[in-house]
Amino acid sequence: MEQEITFRGHQISHTDLVRSWVIIALTISCILVTVIALERDVQTIYPQLFFFPILYATYFYPRRGILVAGISGIAYECLVYAFLFPDSLSLISATGQAILYICIATAGAYFIEKVRVSEARYRSIFDNSLLGIVLFDKNSFAIQLTNQQFGTMLGYTADELTSLPFSEFFPSMEARQHFFELLGSSADIRNFETSFITKDGKPFNVNLSWSRIEGSTVSCSVIDINERVRARREADDMAARYRQVTESSPTAIVIIRDRKIVFSNPAFSTFCGYSPEEYYGRDLADFILPDLRGAFLAFSRQWETGRSLPSRAEFRFLAKDKKIRRGVLFCTPISRDGIAATLVNIVDNTEWEEFREHVEETTERRRDIISTVAQELRTPLQPIMGYLNLLLQDPQTFGVTEETREILERCIKSVDQEKQVINQMLELSVMDTDETTLNYSLFSVPELIHGILEQGRYLRKAEIRIDIPVDLTFEADRNKIEMVIDAMLSNAVAYSKPPRKISISYHSMPNHPFHQLAIQDNGVGITDARLDEIFEPAGLPGQDRENHERAGHSLTLAKKFIHLHGGYISVDSIVNLGSTFTIHLPKQAPKGEERI
Amino acid sequence: MTRKIVVVEDDQPILDMMELMLKKLGYEAVLITNGIDALEAVKKEPPSLILLDVMMTPISGWEFLERLREELGMRNIPVLLFTASPTVPEKLEHMHDPLLGMLQKPVSFQELKKGIEKYLR
Numbered sequence: 003m004e005q006e007i008t009f010r011g012h013q014i015s016h017t018d019l020v021r022s023w024v025i026i027a028l029t030i031s032c033i034l035v036t037v038i039a040l041e042r043d044v045q046t047i048y049p050q051l052f053f054f055p056i057l058y059a060t061y062f063y064p065r066r067g068i069l070v071a072g073i074s075g076i077a078y079e080c081l082v083y084a085f086l087f088p089d090s091l092s093l094i095s096a097t098g099q100a101i102l103y104i105c106i107a108t109a110g111a112y113f114i115e116k117v118r119v120s121e122a123r124y125r126s127i128f129d130n131s132l133l134g135i136v137l138f139d140k141n142s143f144a145i146q147l148t149n150q151q152f153g154t155m156l157g158y159t160a161d162e163l164t165s166l167p168f169s170e171f172f173p174s175m176e177a178r179q180h181f182f183e184l185l186g187s188s189a190d191i192r193n194f195e196t197s198f199i200t201k202d203g204k205p206f207n208v209n210l211s212w213s214r215i216e217g218s219t220v221s222c223s224v225i226d227i228n229e230r231v232r233a234r235r236e237a238d239d240m241a242a243r244y245r246q247v248t249e250s251s252p253t254a255i256v257i258i259r260d261r262k263i264v265f266s267n268p269a270f271s272t273f274c275g276y277s278p279e280e281y282y283g284r285d286l287a288d289f290i291l292p293d294l295r296g297a298f299l300a301f302s303r304q305w306e307t308g309r310s311l312p313s314r315a316e317f318r319f320l321a322k323d324k325k326i327r328r329g330v331l332f333c334t335p336i337s338r339d340g341i342a343a344t345l346v347n348i349v350d351n352t353e354w355e356e357f358r359e360h361v362e363e364t365t366e367r368r369r370d371i372i373s374t375v376a377q378e379l380r381t382p383l384q385p386i387m388g389y390l391n392l393l394l395q396d397p398q399t400f401g402v403t404e405e406t407r408e409i410l411e412r413c414i415k416s417v418d419q420e421k422q423v424i425n426q427m428l429e430l431s432v433m434d435t436d437e438t439t440l441n442y443s444l445f446s447v448p449e450l451i452h453g454i455l456e457q458g459r460y461l462r463k464a465e466i467r468i469d470i471p472v473d474l475t476f477e478a479d480r481n482k483i484e485m486v487i488d489a490m491l492s493n494a495v496a497y498s499k500p501p502r503k504i505s506i507s508y509h510s511m512p513n514h515p516f517h518q519l520a521i522q523d524n525g526v527g528i529t530d531a532r533l534d535e536i537f538e539p540a541g542l543p544g545q546d547r548e549n550h551e552r553a554g555h556s557l558t559l560a561k562k563f564i565h566l567h568g569g570y571i572s573v574d575s576i577v578n579l580g581s582t583f584t585i586h587l588p589k590q591a592p593k594g595e596e597r598i
Numbered sequence: 599m600t601r602k603i604v605v606v607e608d609d610q611p612i613l614d615m616m617e618l619m620l621k622k623l624g625y626e627a628v629l630i631t632n633g634i635d636a637l638e639a640v641k642k643e644p645p646s647l648i649l650l651d652v653m654m655t656p657i658s659g660w661e662f663l664e665r666l667r668e669e670l671g672m673r674n675i676p677v678l679l680f681t682a683s684p685t686v687p688e689k690l691e692h693m694h695d696p697l698l699g700m701l702q703k704p705v706s707f708q709e710l711k712k713g714i715e716k717y718l719r
Contacts, residue, residue: 373684377653380682381609383704388615391707392622421704428684 021062025070028055033077040085049099052078056107064111064118071107075100134208134224136168140185141218143167155208155226157201168222173199190214195227207231254329254348259341261285261302273329273350275322286346291318291326301331302344316351328352372431376424383417390414426555430562440479440566442591447474447519451506454488463495464502474508476517477591482563489556490521490583497581498525509584516569516586527577536573537561568592600626601646601718606636606662607680608654616649623711633662641670647717649701652681660689663698673697676717680705 006015014022032051038044052074060067082096128135134152138145148163156171172178177196184191190213198206207230212222248255254270256263262283271277274289281289290298294317301315319327329348336345390410393400397407448470455461476483494504502524509518528536537557564571568588575581603625607613613629620627628645630636633654640648648666652659659679666672674697679686682703690700701713 376684377682380703381612384609384682385611385615387704387706388612388619392615392618395622395707417704 021058025055025059028058029070029074029077032074033081036078036081040081049078049096052099052103053106056103057110060107060110061114064114067111068104068107071103075103078103134226136222136224137215137219138168138222139218140214140220143169146219152224155200155224156198156206162201171198173197173205185212185220198224254350256286256346256348257336257343258286258302258346259343261287264343270348273321273327273348274319280322289319289321291320294318326352328355369431372427376428379424380421383420387414387417390417423555426559429559430555440482442477443480444475444477445480447476447508448472450476450480450484451487454484454491458488458491460491460495460504464498464500464504467503467505469505469507470519471508476587477589478567478587479563482566483587485556486560486563486585487519487521489560490585493557493583494521494523494525494581497528498523510589515589517589518584518586520582520584522580522582524580527579527581528573528575529577530575533573533575537571600624602626602628602643603647603649603714604628604630604636604640604645605649605680606630606633606654606659607649607651608632609651612651619707619710622707623714625714633657633659636662637665637670640666640672640675644672644675646675647714648675648677649680650677652679652683652686667695678713678717 006013007019008014029052032055035051052071056067056071056074059070079096079100082092086092086096128149131149131151134155135147135149136145136152137147145163145166145168148160150160153160153163158166169178169181172181181194181196184194190211192211194210196208196210198208200206207227209225209227210222211225212220215221248267251267251269254273255265255267256270257265263281263286264283266278266281270281274281276289287295287298287302298317301317314330314332316328316330319329321327328351330351332347332349334345334347336343390413393402393410394407394414397403402410448468451468451470455466460466491504495502498504504524505520505522507520507522509520510516537560561571564585564587569586572584572586573581574584603620605613605616605620605627607616607629608631610631613631617627617629625646628639630639634657636648650659650662654662657665659681663677666675666677676697676699677695679690679698679700680703681700686700687702690698697717699713699717701709705713
């Protein structure tokens with residue numbers, strides 16, 4: 003620090019004081035020398051002497067230099083007047099000298115001021131720069147000058163830095179070696195990324211650019227790139243993780259930009275059979291089945307125009323092996339390298355679709371077979387039925403005795419039964435294809451049951467006790483429920499011997515979600531092992547035919563109908579005591595679209 | 599006057615039986631075993647009702663029906679389809695023909711009587 007003293011309210015440093023004294027001393031010396039020279043008539047040197055104080059003053063204090071030049075000019079002029087008057091030539095020469103002093107001082111002051119301003123400007127840039135700036139010697143690496151920012155970056159003070167060689171900041175021999183090699187090459191270096199070590203031993207990422215200025219001095223700018231390095235590392239991590247996810251994904255992933263495939267994962271190669279070299283840069287539409295390309299273009303136009311995309315679209319692709327692959331496309335608009343692109347996930351559902359088609363075909367074929375079988379079975383029944391009807395219609399004409407009549411009636415019953423079985427078989431085949439719909443309505447249960455009893459002539463076959471509220475109503479498909487109850491009653495009759503006792507009762511509590519209608523018989527009962535079997539379609543290979551002989555498909559249908567309503571049938575049975583079938587039917591009918 | 603019913607059916611046992619049944623019911627039965635002959639017969643002498651099998655060759659019951667209604671313009675003759683096929687009821691719903699009914703084989707004497715009477719009212 004320079005010491006300062008106060009003189010008449012002005013702060014004056016020691017240096018300034020010394021310089022001022024030098025200027026004053028030089029000026030006085032010049033005046034004295036001039037006096038002596040004039041007195042002794044030595045004419046050669048005295049006017050030029052004044053240049054010393056003038057230039058000295060101008061150099062350090064440009065404006066005051068002009069003042070010194072003025073004083074010097076006046077002093078010289080006065081001395082010449084005093085000694086040489088009236089030599090007019092000398093007087094003119096002296097005046098010219100005085101003017102010359104002022105001119106030289108002014109010119110000097112102007113240029114020096116200019117240099118000072120420019121230097122101050124650079125100094126300010128140097129000091130305030132966010133870059134670290136170091137000037138060091140190319141050979142010894144001795145630091146000549148640094149700005150404050152450089153010290154701040156690495157945690158050193160300005161004094162500490164001047165005593166360190168620049169090469170000291172490199173953490174490893176390799177890094178230092180690399181730096182030396184680059185420095186040794188003649189070219190100026192830009193953006194050399196390396197790592198420095200701070201005073202407390204932490205790594206510090208920097209970007210160096212340097213150029214030689216004069217002699218062996220190198221000027222080097224140092225940029226703090228810690229943030230950039232961290233961000234890049236994070237991005238790399240993200241990219242690595244992203245790559246891992248996409249590469250191991252079973253879903254084919256493609257990124258499309260400007261209609262071209264710019265990215266894909268291995269699953270896409272597997273899906274289409276082509277290698278990345280074969281599809282990069284090509285349009286995804288090239289891999290779609292030719293017939294569907296128009297539809298695909300319409301679909302892809304939606305993502306090009308930025309309109310909201312459908313959640314999924316299915317397309318058929320033509321793989322390299324000429325086989326058709328089916329893919330469901332899910333598209334998401336993304337930005338890749340700052341440019342809008344589309345991320346397409348392709349879920350391969352080829353096998354699923356083939357399987358579904360196969361199932362559909364099989365079901366369709368089975369329905370056709372059943373339909374044909376039904377026709378073939380029904381047709382020959384017609385003459386039998388017709389002739390039996392005729393015989394019974396007019397027994398006298400055909401000579402039918404009472405005994406024969408009974409036999410014929412039994413025959414008709416069998417034909418009726420067969421007709422029922424065929425109808426049930428058709429009903430089941432339709433139900434397998436889920437085409438059955440329910441027609442909900444609100445109906446009276448006692449009325450329905452009385453109708454069934456009358457229709458099936460059950461009262462003739464068994465003693466039936468009915469214990470249900472007279473105002474009981476169900477909201478369900480009336481026809482289906484009728485068939486279910488009829489099946490239950492016919493089953494109860496079929497599996498018991500006279501005297502048959504059947505009871506129909508209702509058990510549900512008002513707040514219970516299900517209606518519970520129980521049909522109890524005093525029949526042979528069912529062993530636990532066969533409880534599940536009774537609901538299976540009769541006549542399938544490997545099943546006990548005897549058990550299903552009379553029940554046919556009616557219980558299977560009953561179970562399916564109740565399931566369609568969202569309910570179920572439970573069975574309680576004790577062998578040789580009887581069975582209780584309970585229909586559990588939801589009280590609340592499904593609303594609107596919930597209905598099947 | 600006995601009313602005339604044309605039975606178009608390619609199965610001879612059924613045809614024989616139908617003849618007896620219709621006679622019993624008091625109608626005059628005209629038995630024809632294929633659609634083309636039946637169209638000719640109907641054109642010559644329009645019956646009161648036609649009992650029509652669906653699965654026939656060379657023309658099916660459906661084709662017969664179309665030609666009867668469109669070509670011959672006989673829209674006021676009731677036709678009772680007489681079929682064992684389970685898909686006919688569904689088709690029938692879409693026809694919207696008030697004079698078109700159906701009897702599912704095997705049909706009983708009572709069913710036949712009711713069916714015919716319904717359309718001959």
